[in-house]
Amino acid sequence: MKIEINKIYNENSKKGLKKLPSNSIDCCVTSPPYWGLRDYGVDDQIGLENTPDEFVKNIVEVFNEVYRVLKEDGTLWLIIGDSYAGSGKGAVTHPDTNNKWKQGTNIGISHSSGKKKLIHHFNSNCYKPKDLIGIPWMVAFALRNSGWYLRQDIIWSKPNPMPESVKDRCTKSHEYIFLLSKSQKYYYDNDSIKTPIKDATVRRVIQDIENQKGSTRVPGKINGNMKAVFPKRKPRPSDNKKGNQGTGGIPIGLNGSSFKNHNNFLNENGELIHGSKANKKSVWEITTKGYKEAHFATYPEKLIVDCIKAGCKENGIVLDPFMGAGTTALVAKKLNRNYLGFELNPEYVDISEKRLRKELGLFS
Template sequence: MKPYYSDDLVTLYHGDSLTVLRELPDASVDCCVTSPPYFGLRDYGEEGQYGLESSPAEYVETMRALFAEVRRVLTDDGTLWLNIGDSYYSGRGNPGPNAADEKQPARRGWIRPVDRPGQSWAKPKDLLGIPWRVAFALQDDGWTLRNDIIWAKPNAMPESVSDRLATRHEHLFLLTKGRRYWFDLDPIREPHSDVSVRRAQPHRADPGRTYREGDPYEGVGGAQTLRLDQMNHPLGRNPGDVWSIPTQPFPGAHFAVMPQALAERCILGGCKPGGVVLDPFSGSGTTGLAAAKHGRKYVGIDLNADYLDLSLRTRLAQPGLDFGEASA
């Protein structure tokens, strides 16, 4: 299989993700960071594109089959970081967002799957629960589900809804091939908050107690006791499973892009130094940029050659890749 583009750091393939993955060798990548097209929401104008399946069940099966191949090409200690958003079913029957797209006149009048009336798999206004449907299917297929990370969007787009709360988050699942896998918490630790530091100060109200340096147990706030050596790790605290990361616009693309900071955190925590990162939905190349910035190689796949060209002109450009301040 001939790559669309290849150099010492980046290899790009043009084609259907599942077809390309089937040609990749077993255990050839160390980490997968990806965000597939969400169910029923967008027409990318490509024959065979994912996300336009006729029902959630068909979409989930598409994802299961694709990530089964991802699991095969991952090393035994590899990790999968899967960002996937949810969808509401409206059933209103209105044409979708491509109805007036001059570049795709044949798509005028196209109706998104989530808007097609008379579907048996949901009621109008139902939240479909797509992320968890996919996560459970992957779990049943042999993946180990380790985290449901909430990507909180402080700058989320406003929604013109008045009978429910606005959506301000997406799910990011950490899945592994087995119980033991590469995971490095240290590069993604966060600074201790002032509250934690204050709470960690010994409570010396008891004049009869002797406090020894290095004692892992100190009195805190009276009766409360904490492991100070774990709570105040010198490199910072565990970031937890709620990540507040702003969305990041990319003027060169008309499709949603993953924030670079999100991809970086996944790669630093889940890919060994010098390893290979895969994204079967490469898009604008955000995962590739994050991988290269931190000394990992990148394998990207996309059905749309224009998107691969866009990523090569911008985020994956060589030379001139904007690494910023690289982390170890």
């Protein structure tokens, strides 16, 4: 079967990936099924394994194929959540599973995400009731061991998390996005995802150090207000050290360079230049937003916009081996990229295709 781009294939991701040529994909943005969260009603699905280790093993096998099909400068942006070991009391099973989940002891798992909670009994020699299992990091370390470069953990902070009735820990309101790369050097468009710097921040950091204002010290301290502290480096002969006496070096700028002559933020008249930008930070606060046609959890479009902007050139190909409701495909096309995806459940493929036609029209 010839694989075409801008198409979602109703196929097991590992089998489908084997049909792709090596070094043919620019970027992969995806979120695999979370372990034990729900039964998607199809055979060969990932997420119903009896142990976390089995789940991680299956995930690694899929992403070994993703590694192969990525170009040498390709990246993987992996969204994945965690789960807790519970007592298993009152556990439920999907009516189509024939109790195949009830194979273990009284240990179960529970999640705070998703519309339908499914508690999975599993054999456990190392997880105690109420333990946080650590699935995201288990996967991240396993992928690193298999050859991927583990470049960064990004926190998806959710202002509107699912409510929890727990009384002995905080309500969980974040998930992880792991940035992994195939090579030590890879495509990453840093400028495309920079964020505006507030004018107040710029005004503070461009002050002369001796005149720089800061927060008031503890009562009784007599050596003035607390100054903003910057990383230091050894001054170069070309640096303008005016205003930096006593600092031991030149403050490092928000865009990674020094505030040499303050030219990064002031025009020739000494006026503040608006619109200065800084590197995007590693905590992304994005509201959850599902897709009403899908009866399962989907990540919001906004969450992966910067993943695709930074990780894939225009007209490149974004891969999603777990396409679900088609969010990756939709955002890729909106950003002038191509997509290619696999989805095991034919119902979800239909949902994705209808969504693309509705939102993109002829461009789908």
